[in-house]
Amino acid sequence: MNPRTARSALAVATVTVLASACSLSGGSGGDAQQTPEVTLVTHDSFVAPQDVLDAFQRQSGLKLKVVKYGDAGALTNKLVLTKANPIGDVAYGVDSTFASRALGEGVFQPYTSPEADRGPQRYSVDPEHRLSAVDLGDVCVNVDSGYFAAKGLPEPKTYDDLADPKYKDLTVAEDPATASPGLAFLLGTIAKFGEQGWPGYWSKLKANGLKVDSGWEEAYTKDFSGSSGKGPRPIVVSYASSPAAEVGQDGKPRTKALLDTCYRQVEYAGVLTGTKNLPQAQKVVDFLLSQQFQTTVPANMYVYPARQGVDLPAGWAQAAPLPTAPATLPADQVQAGREKWIGAWRSLMGA
Secondary structure (H helix, E strand, O other), X not given: OOOOOOOOOOOEEEEXXXXXXXXXXXXXXXXXXXXXXXXXXXOOOOOOOHHHHHHHHHHHOOEXXXXXXXXXXXXXXXXXXXXXXXXXXXXXXXXXXXXXXHHHOOOEEOOXXXXXXXXXXXXXXXXXXXXXXXXXXXXXXXEEHHHHHHHOOXXXXXXXXXXXXXXXXXXXXXXXXXXXXXXXXXXXXXXXXXXXXXXXXXXXXXXXXXXXXXXXXXXXXXXXXXXXOOOOEOEEEEEOOHHHXXXXXXXXXXXXXXXXXXXXXXXXXXXXXXXXXXXXXXXXXXXXXXXXXXXXXXXXXXXXXXXXXXXXXXXXXXXXXXXXXXXXXXXXXXXXXHHHHHHHHHHHHOO
C-alpha cells in the first residue's frame, strides 16, 4: 500500500512512540519518570523506522510522543484552533499550501536549526525561520500507462489534454476543500491559467466528466485503475513519487506522473508557540532535518527529502524523478486567495 494512503483522512489518531531501551520504556525504578517527554504533532502519513526513533531518543535523552491529526489541512486547522493552549511542542506536516495560514496565526515561533543550511533553506517561506522544510511531495496528475496502451489511446500530457473529449470520464481528482493534493492541484491550475482563466478551465473539466472525491485515498485506491487495477479511471491527481510504489515484477513502473502538471508541495516542521519544552522541541526539529531521519523519508513516506546529498531508493530515477520545473505560487498570494478560490471552486463545481 502506498504510504500516502492516509494523507487525506480526517480522523484523529494518537500514537505514542516509546523506545525499547529500559531507560526510556520504564524498566525498573523511576528513570522513566525523569525522562523528558516531547510531543510531535503531525499528519496521518508520518512513518519512521522504530530503530531510528529509538536511536534519537537514546542520543537526545528524550521520550518522543507522536500525535497524528489527519492530513495537512486538518493538522493546520487543529494547530490554529489550539494555539492558545498548544497540543504539542513541535509540529511537522504543515505544507506550503497551508504554511501562510499557520504563520499568519502565530502558530510557530522562530528557530534556526543548525541543520537548516544543508538544503531546507532552499524552501524557506519565512524570514523569521519559524518553519524548516523537511520534505517535498510534488502533486502531479498520474496516468495508468497500461490502460492507454490497451485502448490504443495516447496518454495525456498536459492540463489541456484532461479537458479533451477523448479523455471524457477518465479523470478523478480530490476536493481542494478537504484534501491537500486537491488544493495543490487547484493552485497548479491557477498558476497555469491565471486568476481569470482557471474557472473556465475547471468548467471544461467538469463538462468532460471529472469526478471529485473527498480525499486522496478514495481517489487513488478506489477510482484509479493504476493502483489495484479495479478502479474505472486511468487518470488521477496524486504525487510525483506515486509511480515508485507501482513498479511491476519486471522492474518498470505501471504508472507515470505528468511532469507538466506538477505543483510543488513542501512539508515543514516548526516549534510551536507556547511550548513548555523549548530545548526539547528544538532537538526534534534538528532530528527531522538530520541525515539520520532524512534518509528514511523516501522509502517510508514516499516523498523527497529536503536535505541535500540524500540518496533516493533504487529505481526512483526512472519511476519517480523529482520534477525540475514544478509550478508554485507565492505564499502571500496563496494566503490572500485560498478561501476565495475554494469558495469559487465549490460554486463552480456544485460542491
